[in-house]
Amino acid sequence: MEDDSKQRLLQAAIQLFAAHGFESVSIRQIAKEAETNSAMISYYFGSKQKLYEAAIDAQAAALHEFLTPKTAELTPQEVFLRYAHTLQKIHVCNPTLLQFICREFAAPSAHFETFIQKRLHQVFLLLADALQRGIDEGIFRPDIEIVPTLVLWAGMVNFYYLSRNLHQRISPEAQACSEAAYMEHACKIFFAGIERRPAP
Amino acid sequence: MEDDSKQRLLQAAIQLFAAHGFESVSIRQIAKEAETNSAMISYYFGSKQKLYEAAIDAQAAALHEFLTPKTAELTPQEVFLRYAHTLQKIHVCNPTLLQFICREFAAPSAHFETFIQKRLHQVFLLLADALQRGIDEGIFRPDIEIVPTLVLWAGMVNFYYLSRNLHQRISPEAQACSEAAYMEHACKIFFAGIERRPAP
DNA sequence: GTCTATATTGCGATAGAC
DNA sequence: GTCTATCGCAATATAGAC
Numbered sequence: 001m002e003d004d005s006k007q008r009l010l011q012a013a014i015q016l017f018a019a020h021g022f023e024s025v026s027i028r029q030i031a032k033e034a035e036t037n038s039a040m041i042s043y044y045f046g047s048k049q050k051l052y053e054a055a056i057d058a059q060a061a062a063l064h065e066f067l068t069p070k071t072a073e074l075t076p077q078e079v080f081l082r083y084a085h086t087l088q089k090i091h092v093c094n095p096t097l098l099q100f101i102c103r104e105f106a107a108p109s110a111h112f113e114t115f116i117q118k119r120l121h122q123v124f125l126l127l128a129d130a131l132q133r134g135i136d137e138g139i140f141r142p143d144i145e146i147v148p149t150l151v152l153w154a155g156m157v158n159f160y161y162l163s164r165n166l167h168q169r170i171s172p173e174a175q176a177c178s179e180a181a182y183m184e185h186a187c188k189i190f191f192a193g194i195e196r197r198p199a200p
Numbered sequence: 201m202e203d204d205s206k207q208r209l210l211q212a213a214i215q216l217f218a219a220h221g222f223e224s225v226s227i228r229q230i231a232k233e234a235e236t237n238s239a240m241i242s243y244y245f246g247s248k249q250k251l252y253e254a255a256i257d258a259q260a261a262a263l264h265e266f267l268t269p270k271t272a273e274l275t276p277q278e279v280f281l282r283y284a285h286t287l288q289k290i291h292v293c294n295p296t297l298l299q300f301i302c303r304e305f306a307a308p309s310a311h312f313e314t315f316i317q318k319r320l321h322q323v324f325l326l327l328a329d330a331l332q333r334g335i336d337e338g339i340f341r342p343d344i345e346i347v348p349t350l351v352l353w354a355g356m357v358n359f360y361y362l363s364r365n366l367h368q369r370i371s372p373e374a375q376a377c378s379e380a381a382y383m384e385h386a387c388k389i390f391f392a393g394i395e396r397r398p399a400p
Numbered sequence: 401g402t403c404t405a406t407a408t409t410g411c412g413a414t415a416g417a418c
Numbered sequence: 419g420t421c422t423a424t425c426g427c428a429a430t431a432t433a434g435a436c
Binding site: 020022105113 | 218219220221224298299302303305306307308313317320321328338341344345346347348349351352354355356358359360362365366367369370371373374375377381382383386388389390391392393394397398
């Protein structure tokens with residue numbers, strides 16, 4: 001066994017905290033799920049709170065590999081497409097991440113602040129640069145503003161995942177819309193919305 | 201005083217549940233905030249759980265007046281503009297609503313299911329109809345699909361509010377983007393993205 | 401490293417005085 | 419209607435045996 005009890009505890013914690021939130025999950029539940037006992041949480045992590053922070057860190061670490069792309073040689077459109085594609089990969093590899101993010105939207109914790117934030121700022125700069133380049137190069141409309149357009153883009157691609165669980169219940173008669181199909185459709189509309197038009 | 205203790209308890213509950221979530225808030229905290237005592241929660245609502253449900257109902261009721269628009273005589277674009285404008289009003293009047301919704305996205309409760317869902321379904325039908333009309337009338341592109349386009353639209357307008365708290369922290373150097381300015385910009389891009397183009 | 405047993409705290413709910 | 423006091427329970431954290 002050794003200290004892979006520690007790993008099992010961390011995995012159980014990620015699972016349970018994501019599903020039910022910090023306060024709704026007891027250390028006994030986590031220990032049971034990890035097939036050990038609650039004393040091991042203090043032993044390995046110090047406290048329930050520290051275990052939660054370790055779970056957040058683990059989720060954030062899983063993001064890291066995705067958030068260091070080289071975009072200098074990409075066209076502006078390719079930067080946005082890359083972002084959409086990366087997001088797909090993140091959510092496939094990391095299905096619990098979204099639940100953490102939802103809770104952090106409701107009440108951001110100190111850990112979210114310091115850890116995720118810097119990375120999101122990097123993404124912001126990257127996309128802002130691509131958008132500006134597109135405008136300068138005459139690919140995108142000159143009358144679009146950077147910040148609102150990026151918020152719009154972030155909303156388009158992220159909201160799909162946020163609302164995914166609810167689609168079936170909000171519109172039972174509509175057949176499900178697959179991830180890839182949605183992203184393709186969204187990109188089509190987004191690019192059509194911001195592209196520069198030839199004067200008629 | 202009379203039973204406006206009941207009202208004070210409900211208001212305190214909405215405030216605290218929104219800010220910290222159901223499990224993180226104790227009935228003693230709520231009672232203190234409402235300047236009464238925890239026994240009154242049982243007296244008026246039966247239990248903490250029932251008080252939470254009353255808080256959800258109160259939020260949902262605040263939505264109701266907004267969700268019964270007459271849209272038959274509006275153009276397709278006007279239906280979408282009306283939706284965006286309604287959302288603005290909802291969030292101005294109801295600043296805690298979003299936190300409830302975030303938590304429900306993470307882990308939907310039984311109440312959310314039965315209460316909010318029907319209303320969202322109505323909104324879905326309303327917007328789907330407007331979109332189809334726009335396509336049939338040749339205003340919108342014939343190659344857009346209903347469901348992905350509505351998810352995109354919902355993402356565009358709702359994500360602004362979801363992410364609002366984070367804008368400052370993700371991009372401190374960018375000046376804030378006002379609600380009205382964002383909505384106008386988003387609608388501009390959305391309509392440009394789905395409008396039917398004359399062949400060149 | 402692992403586990404049981406336990407100390408301590410705080411919870412939700414309620415009985416009963418006023 | 420309102421409040422205090424308290425019951426019973428479950429929580430986290432930890433001491434100490436192995």
